[in-house]
Amino acid sequence: MGLTHAEAVAADAADPLRPLRARFHLPAGLIYLDGNSLGPLPQAADLRQQKVVREEWGESLIRSWNVHGWIDSPQRIGAKIAPLIGARPHEVIVTDSTSVNLFKLLTAAARLSDRPALISESGNFHTDLHIASGVADLMRLRLDVVARQEVEARIGDDTNLLLLTHVHYKTAERFDMEAVTRRAKAAGALTVWDLSHSVGAVPLHLNESGAELAVGCGYKYLNGGPGAPAFLYVAEHLQERLVSPLRGWMGHAAPFDFTDDYVPARGIDRFLAGTPPILGLAALESGIDTFDGVSMERLWAKSIALFDVFHGLVEARCPELICISPRGPDQRGSHISFRHPHAFELCQALIAEQVIGDFRAPDVIRFGLTPLYLGFEDIWHAVDRMARILETESWREPRFAVRGKVT
Ligand SMILES: Cc1ncc(COP(=O)(O)O)c(C=O)c1O
Structure with missing residues (x-):
């Protein structure tokens, strides 16, 4: 079943790292799970x-x-x-x-x-x-x-x-x-x-x-x-x-x-x-x-929690996705990856739903879990939208198969 929406909201409210999100410019309505490829704009950078x-x-x-x-x-x-x-x-x-x-x-x-x-x-x-x-x-x-x-x-x-x-x-x-x-x-x-x-x-x-x-x-x-x-x-x-x-x-x-x-x-x-x-x-x-005043240990503890929530929700709601990242925190970094034969199209369909992850050829969809600015509700919505895309097979729309120079 995984975390409920109400539980995700409560987890964010109780998260002492939550205020760090204000250090970034994050486009309204967008869930950004690609900070492992390109981190978002720090407010101070401008x-x-x-x-x-x-x-x-x-x-x-x-x-x-x-x-x-x-x-x-x-x-x-x-x-x-x-x-x-x-x-x-x-x-x-x-x-x-x-x-x-x-x-x-x-x-x-x-x-x-x-x-x-x-x-x-x-x-x-x-x-x-x-x-x-x-x-x-x-x-x-x-x-x-x-x-x-x-x-x-x-x-x-x-x-x-x-x-x-x-x-x-x-x-x-x-x-x-x-x-x-x-x-x-x-x-x-x-x-x-x-x-x-x-x-x-x-x-x-x-x-x-x-x-x-x-x-x-x-x-x-x-x-x-x-x-x-x-x-x-x-x-x-x-x-x-x-x-x-x-x-x-x-x-x-x-x-x-x-x-x-x-x-x-x-x-x-x-x-x-x-x-x-x-x-x-x-x-x-x-x-x-943007890392000022917060230890990597605290960030890592939140990353582990984000990973577990992501993993649990995908297991419950998107069983066709095969997780290729190790479960054990000592054996992995701060992103989570899944295999799916149409990972590229799925990734594009998610982007159209305001959830940015990335695709790695030939069949991997990857999500960066970045505790400085991501919350549990973000993860909940991301998996919810992914579950709907898989259920309705909306990723089959031809526009999601178009590949740019950077994939
Ligand atoms: C493991 C690894 N090394 C190096 C790079 C990129 O190196 P560069 O700074 O030369 O673009 C990447 C980029 O994704 C990477 O994943």
């Missing part, structure tokens, strides 16, 4: 953009690099991400995209050893596998892409590096970061973690887990805006041993000395490449500030 554009760019112009602290924003915003991932402030920097950061860390790390194998998971997010294959070509490594269950067993004397996505983009399955890192370290290998579906979604303890290298996305759970810059993490003890393959001037020890020779900056700064994108960074900072 004003902040106006300030950066009109006052800083408009009035202070180039002086803003110093007087408005533009030049330090990659480090300052990295330091704000650090507590969300259980790292120290000087171990995180915001720069480039996740794909580019993967390239930089994999290439830099691969140089530390002459072992031949780079291991990743089959069905990993494709950018990870594409970047890994490029790095393997460049560094003359063998890319071993193996099934999830075989990853740990595959680690051996020949393993140079592992590239793993902590929370799977499709199923939400989560690796045990501490156990895998321990196993890799015992074999003498380094691990690069992609935290794109973990950061701002599940509590992370990179230092405590022994994690040494990671990248993550700014535009999903961090609410940093479309195409927001990404971040990278390098454990302090590795920073001086790694040199970025992209030797841009911003990663130089003294960019304004304009010297011919490349001398990497000390610490995490060496992973900068070109000029930081200030408008994007300012939006990302507003996104990260």
Whole structure:
């Protein structure tokens, strides 16, 4: 049967995190279950953009690099991400995209050893596998892409590096970061973690887990805006041993000395490449500030409750949907995914009913559970509308089969 509508309303009224929803601009009547793809607009981002554009760019112009602290924003915003991932402030920097950061860390790390194998998971997010294959070509490594269950067993004397996505983009399955890192370290290998579906979604303890290298996305759970810059993490003890393959001037020890020779900056700064994108960074900072004053543990507790309600309602009302996300909170992230042979059409029909989730080819419909701005009544209405669409088969309308460039 699942939660009743009245119970959902009561759960929202009793939810101490409910006021956080006011930190976002959420279109009236829309139920947004896609914050795992693109977080909504933080209220503060609007004003902040106006300030950066009109006052800083408009009035202070180039002086803003110093007087408005533009030049330090990659480090300052990295330091704000650090507590969300259980790292120290000087171990995180915001720069480039996740794909580019993967390239930089994999290439830099691969140089530390002459072992031949780079291991990743089959069905990993494709950018990870594409970047890994490029790095393997460049560094003359063998890319071993193996099934999830075989990853740990595959680690051996020949393993140079592992590239793993902590929370799977499709199923939400989560690796045990501490156990895998321990196993890799015992074999003498380094691990690069992609935290794109973990950061701002599940509590992370990179230092405590022994994690040494990671990248993550700014535009999903961090609410940093479309195409927001990404971040990278390098454990302090590795920073001086790694040199970025992209030797841009911003990663130089003294960019304004304009010297011919490349001398990497000390610490995490060496992973900068070109000029930081200030408008994007300012939006990302507003996104990260939406987490102010609330711990990831509290958000995670609400995420678990949202998941259970979603799962229970779908089980009761949409039995044709097969849940592919693990039930156990320790084994998953903060989204819930289902298989349905017409997942694309179903997703489009839901969007027409003001419920935005997303489709992942070939047959998965996915919903992000974001406790900062979602409530139990949202979940109730989303499943109610989905149940009606399935019951009436309204997803069969031809307009729901039309695919745009972005699906
Ligand atoms: C696991 C994972 N890595 C990386 C990305 C995107 O990387 P980029 O910042 O290069 O677009 C995504 C986007 O969905 C993702 O799911």
